[in-house]
Amino acid sequence: MSQTAADTSVGIVEPQLFRHPASFLLQCGEALPGFELVYETYGTPDAAMSNAVLVCHALSGNHHAAGYHSGSDERPGWWDACIGPGKPIDTNRFFVVCPNNLGGCHGSTGPLSINPDTGEPYGPDFPKVTVRDWVRAQVLLADHLGIRRFAAVVGGSLGGMQAMQWAIDEPDRIGAAVLIAAAAKLSAQNIAFNEIARQAILSDPQFHGGHYRSRGTNPDLGLMLARMVGHVTYLSDDGMRRKFGREIKSGDIRLGRDVQFQVESYLHYQGRSFSKRFDANTYLLMTYALDYFDPAAEYDDDLVAALSGTRCDFCIISFSSDWRFSAARSKEISDALITARRNVVSCVIESDQGHDAFLLPIPRYFDVLGGYFDRLARETTGAS
Amino acid sequence: MSQTAADTSVGIVEPQLFRHPASFLLQCGEALPGFELVYETYGTPDAAMSNAVLVCHALSGNHHAAGYHSGSDERPGWWDACIGPGKPIDTNRFFVVCPNNLGGCHGSTGPLSINPDTGEPYGPDFPKVTVRDWVRAQVLLADHLGIRRFAAVVGGSLGGMQAMQWAIDEPDRIGAAVLIAAAAKLSAQNIAFNEIARQAILSDPQFHGGHYRSRGTNPDLGLMLARMVGHVTYLSDDGMRRKFGREIKSGDIRLGRDVQFQVESYLHYQGRSFSKRFDANTYLLMTYALDYFDPAAEYDDDLVAALSGTRCDFCIISFSSDWRFSAARSKEISDALITARRNVVSCVIESDQGHDAFLLPIPRYFDVLGGYFDRLARETTGAS
Numbered sequence: 026m027s028q029t030a031a032d033t034s035v036g037i038v039e040p041q042l043f044r045h046p047a048s049f050l051l052q053c054g055e056a057l058p059g060f061e062l063v064y065e066t067y068g069t070p071d072a073a074m075s076n077a078v079l080v081c082h083a084l085s086g087n088h089h090a091a092g093y094h095s096g097s098d099e100r101p102g103w104w105d106a107c108i109g110p111g112k113p114i115d116t117n118r119f120f121v122v123c124p125n126n127l128g129g130c131h132g133s134t135g136p137l138s139i140n141p142d143t144g145e146p147y148g149p150d151f152p153k154v155t156v157r158d159w160v161r162a163q164v165l166l167a168d169h170l171g172i173r174r175f176a177a178v179v180g181g182s183l184g185g186m187q188a189m190q191w192a193i194d195e196p197d198r199i200g201a202a203v204l205i206a207a208a209a210k211l212s213a214q215n216i217a218f219n220e221i222a223r224q225a226i227l228s229d230p231q232f233h234g235g236h237y238r239s240r241g242t243n244p245d246l247g248l249m250l251a252r253m254v255g256h257v258t259y260l261s262d263d264g265m266r267r268k269f270g271r272e273i274k275s276g277d278i279r280l281g282r283d284v285q286f287q288v289e290s291y292l293h294y295q296g297r298s299f300s301k302r303f304d305a306n307t308y309l310l311m312t313y314a315l316d317y318f319d320p321a322a323e324y325d326d327d328l329v330a331a332l333s334g335t336r337c338d339f340c341i342i343s344f345s346s347d348w349r350f351s352a353a354r355s356k357e358i359s360d361a362l363i364t365a366r367r368n369v370v371s372c373v374i375e376s377d378q379g380h381d382a383f384l385l386p387i388p389r390y391f392d393v394l395g396g397y398f399d400r401l402a403r404e405t406t407g408a409s
Numbered sequence: 410m411s412q413t414a415a416d417t418s419v420g421i422v423e424p425q426l427f428r429h430p431a432s433f434l435l436q437c438g439e440a441l442p443g444f445e446l447v448y449e450t451y452g453t454p455d456a457a458m459s460n461a462v463l464v465c466h467a468l469s470g471n472h473h474a475a476g477y478h479s480g481s482d483e484r485p486g487w488w489d490a491c492i493g494p495g496k497p498i499d500t501n502r503f504f505v506v507c508p509n510n511l512g513g514c515h516g517s518t519g520p521l522s523i524n525p526d527t528g529e530p531y532g533p534d535f536p537k538v539t540v541r542d543w544v545r546a547q548v549l550l551a552d553h554l555g556i557r558r559f560a561a562v563v564g565g566s567l568g569g570m571q572a573m574q575w576a577i578d579e580p581d582r583i584g585a586a587v588l589i590a591a592a593a594k595l596s597a598q599n600i601a602f603n604e605i606a607r608q609a610i611l612s613d614p615q616f617h618g619g620h621y622r623s624r625g626t627n628p629d630l631g632l633m634l635a636r637m638v639g640h641v642t643y644l645s646d647d648g649m650r651r652k653f654g655r656e657i658k659s660g661d662i663r664l665g666r667d668v669q670f671q672v673e674s675y676l677h678y679q680g681r682s683f684s685k686r687f688d689a690n691t692y693l694l695m696t697y698a699l700d701y702f703d704p705a706a707e708y709d710d711d712l713v714a715a716l717s718g719t720r721c722d723f724c725i726i727s728f729s730s731d732w733r734f735s736a737a738r739s740k741e742i743s744d745a746l747i748t749a750r751r752n753v754v755s756c757v758i759e760s761d762q763g764h765d766a767f768l769l770p771i772p773r774y775f776d777v778l779g780g781y782f783d784r785l786a787r788e789t790t791g792a793s
Contacts, residue, residue, distance in 0.1 A: 212650050213655065214645075216670050
């Protein structure tokens, strides 16, 4: 943690563990005999516990959204730019909760956990989880924390889908749903990219049908490829042009051989580093949850009908250069919410940073998000 | 061949072989002791051999652009919709030549050929080839055929890059360059997708450093993944939505498990079929040639300067939903050509079919292309 960051950082944080001791039936029909969620909190609950905000993470995220785990940590949590004293989600006003989702690989019950029935890690036998399952597990966490109602549930990408499912499934327990760079369902192109990532993992001979841990190995190359595919699709063509262009890392292009472009080197690094910190079975689970998310499907593909039982307010943010979850997808949600007579604020942020923009401190984005939460703080909690 | 196709088909065609018996120095500094190009021709040369058109193929194409190899062939050549009697490239008027490029895997000298120095297939030791090398080899083929000057050199994607290089390197031997869905150089995003495809092949344990043939195996899974990545990027989000949507092939999405979407099944089929018909070492070579293509690099990145020595006319066609080689990239070429005082016709075709549109018989596209070739026929060859 740098000295200059200290004023606006939540500081050193410690992950906590919530244990649900009873059987938990999943949407797929299988039951977990119980589960644990690792989570972090930032800020302080008010007396009425009316200032709680749930932050939902995306595909490769986890519970460590803000602050540092030790004084020697070089990097803070994944959304530290957004969460902290005076930041858009202001921890001087809000009590922020961020869990690692069920099926995750950073401390919550998932494929790396021991299956009590066998005494071995679940591995590939961990049941498929859905966005709806995540919401139900998060409700149990809220009960545990004494949070009757979240002032807001917020998330980007797959996190935004969780916020949407909260609005649908728990209309009494959510004041506002903030959906950033999300979609009401994945397109065929989205599914195709997820399937390519899955195939990269499944076809890695080190995957061993998901039993790589018991073989003492890991599908590093498959995970690396999966992440490279993901990463390219989270950036925009223009953003990559600005960042990398055709810069050459090594070799002589005039000879037309042995050239490595900077962008290749960057992707290799990103892929390798991801393969060291993420579990392949979890990656598969998360992409399936993304693909299967489609709340309108139960309503004859009528998104307005799917959203007509919601009662919270909505804030829908998208980014102009995001082609994985484009502004058009966010507009579909906003349009359906308007038709369903919901109170919805929507905004397309100009940016050349693609889908990844949702993680970045883009001034106009933080103006919009911070302004929305400021209004929430004033209206919901009576804070000034 | 179907009966109804007979009137507008070039019919049964037979590949021919051109042998260059002398040493051929490549841009990379290595020399081939000689080479062969397999090619096909359609139509008849006029007395002055003034009606020849060179068709350059793209990444996964070959010399079989039109017609059928036998009466029982189910599928014609890859650009049969465009080449034939009365078609946009009208074989009643033009003598069309289409070679398989050097380094290819369909009959021209490439990684599958025997290296005379070793008596074994070149495999991964086949030298890197560039777009400029291809043009030089095609010039030798033209000499062999007695073609002093092509009325036009035409190609889509990587084929368009060859047409551009022809205009630069052989200004006296080309009447018109027709560049379809091309770019003056690849963007960082393009290179990134190519590198992902390469990594998929390189990390397949069946690749054996490129010596898979001598091991009696083939990197099928790597090639399949590479093709899946390529294929998705050649389609558009809208086109895939129209074609596949979220149609389910098998499984029950309400249970959130074991679902296969149609788009996944389609991609698997495309990938598997590609891995049976394409050589992995050739795929690597072709993607490197794409990445390295950048004629402006020798001119301080000044595309106008790179094109200022050209003398032919140009036709530049792009497609509205092509995000791999977008209309903006074609506009860069047109703009540079206009500044360089060239005669350039340019057109963006509305289509939701992405980069693949260049292979498809889209009416407005064929109007533009056919109209351009009609004018060429009238002006260049004096035909009516």
